[in-house]
Amino acid sequence: MTIIEMLTSSLKTAGMRLTPQRIFICQLLSETNAHPTAIEIFERLRVQYPSLSLMTVYNTLNTLVDLGAINALGHAGDDNVHYDGNITPHLNLACVSCHKIADIASPKMADLEGEINAASGFKIIGASMLYYGLCPDCQNLTVRETYQ
Amino acid sequence: MTIIEMLTSSLKTAGMRLTPQRIFICQLLSETNAHPTAIEIFERLRVQYPSLSLMTVYNTLNTLVDLGAINALGHAGDDNVHYDGNITPHLNLACVSCHKIADIASPKMADLEGEINAASGFKIIGASMLYYGLCPDCQNLTVRETYQ
DNA sequence: TTATTATTTATAATTATTATAAATTTATAG
DNA sequence: CTATAAATTTATAATAATTATAAATAATAA
Numbered sequence: 055m056t057i058i059e060m061l062t063s064s065l066k067t068a069g070m071r072l073t074p075q076r077i078f079i080c081q082l083l084s085e086t087n088a089h090p091t092a093i094e095i096f097e098r099l100r101v102q103y104p105s106l107s108l109m110t111v112y113n114t115l116n117t118l119v120d121l122g123a124i125n126a127l128g129h130a131g132d133d134n135v136h137y138d139g140n141i142t143p144h145l146n147l148a149c150v151s152c153h154k155i156a157d158i159a160s161p162k163m164a165d166l167e168g169e170i171n172a173a174s175g176f177k178i179i180g181a182s183m184l185y186y187g188l189c190p191d192c193q194n195l196t197v198r199e200t201y202q
Numbered sequence: 203m204t205i206i207e208m209l210t211s212s213l214k215t216a217g218m219r220l221t222p223q224r225i226f227i228c229q230l231l232s233e234t235n236a237h238p239t240a241i242e243i244f245e246r247l248r249v250q251y252p253s254l255s256l257m258t259v260y261n262t263l264n265t266l267v268d269l270g271a272i273n274a275l276g277h278a279g280d281d282n283v284h285y286d287g288n289i290t291p292h293l294n295l296a297c298v299s300c301h302k303i304a305d306i307a308s309p310k311m312a313d314l315e316g317e318i319n320a321a322s323g324f325k326i327i328g329a330s331m332l333y334y335g336l337c338p339d340c341q342n343l344t345v346r347e348t349y350q
Numbered sequence: 351t352t353a354t355t356a357t358t359t360a361t362a363a364t365t366a367t368t369a370t371a372a373a374t375t376t377a378t379a380g
Numbered sequence: 381c382t383a384t385a386a387a388t389t390t391a392t393a394a395t396a397a398t399t400a401t402a403a404a405t406a407a408t409a410a
Binding site: 219221239240241256257260264282283 | 365366367368369375376377
């Protein structure tokens with residue numbers, strides 16, 4: 055099952071209608087790995103769909119988060135909530151300087167989830183794993199700026 | 203070194219003054235494991251320190267986050283940023299029903315951090331590891347509510 | 351078709367956070 | 381010990397993300 059199928063089917067399963075707006079939003083979430091904010095999603099989609107309202111974007115994102123189909127990552131140093139359409143076990147790496155977020159796959163995380171379940175009694179719905187630091191590019195910038 | 207010593211010394215090292223307000227905030231962060239929001243910190247401290255302003259709380263928290271001395275966790279299902287005075291490798295478990303956040307120690311996380319460093323080239327400053335799901339209490343509630 | 355329901359949209363309201371500048375406190379120099 | 385300078389806190393206003401509400405629209409069902 056592809057990511058977009060997973061997103062749309064989770065909406066359908068929850069008894070919601072597959073409107074064009076919702077499909078566009080799911081599509082964008084499934085295609086990007088840029089971890090956009092609600093407003094970024096709105097700005098990008100309004101080009102193809104000018105009548106789209108920001109409220110619909112928020113509603114759809116909130117619904118998908120509640121259903122556990124996407125993740126709401128925390129602030130990446132820029133005070134905005136970033137959304138991640140990829141809920142397979144992976145780690146997010148946010149750069150505190152340029153605010154980009156990169157992914158790395160982590161097979162170890164699946165192990166972690168089982169352990170947590172056993173240790174805490176929590177029924178895990180999802181995870182938002184955000185490491186933050188300086189990406190390679192910004193480390194170079196900082197060094198240059200500091201020592202030149 | 204205790205947590206409060208770590209917090210206050212990181213402020214001092216950064217060249218900042220240890221004002222009573224900042225000490226109170228560090229103290230609260232070091233004593234609680236409830237992952238409070240900025241406003242919760244403000245509400246609790248203004249009882250002992252009525253002239254305290256919310257602005258000072260935000261300034262101090264932002265500074266501590268920038269210094270990497272505390273973590274700003276993402277939203278725990280309630281659209282508020284929660285702060286964590288404990289930056290040792292551990293996992294945060296947020297309940298999407300009652301919004302409490304529990305900790306579990308995880309020795310495996312230290313391994314993870316080394317791996318990430320090697321794989322990505324990121325210089326890791328900190329991590330915000332937030333699993334979310336239903337805590338044991340809320341699982342029971344849900345079952346009871348559904349089937350009674 | 352007609353009635354009903356869900357959804358979207360537009361608008362206004364809310365609220366967390368930040369910006370700014372005056373007032374206060376703290377450190378420092380004389 | 382005072383006077384000056386710098387940092388910090390506070391109060392106030394501004395910003396901006398998010399939510400609430402209700403009218404307009406679209407989709408479903410009888």
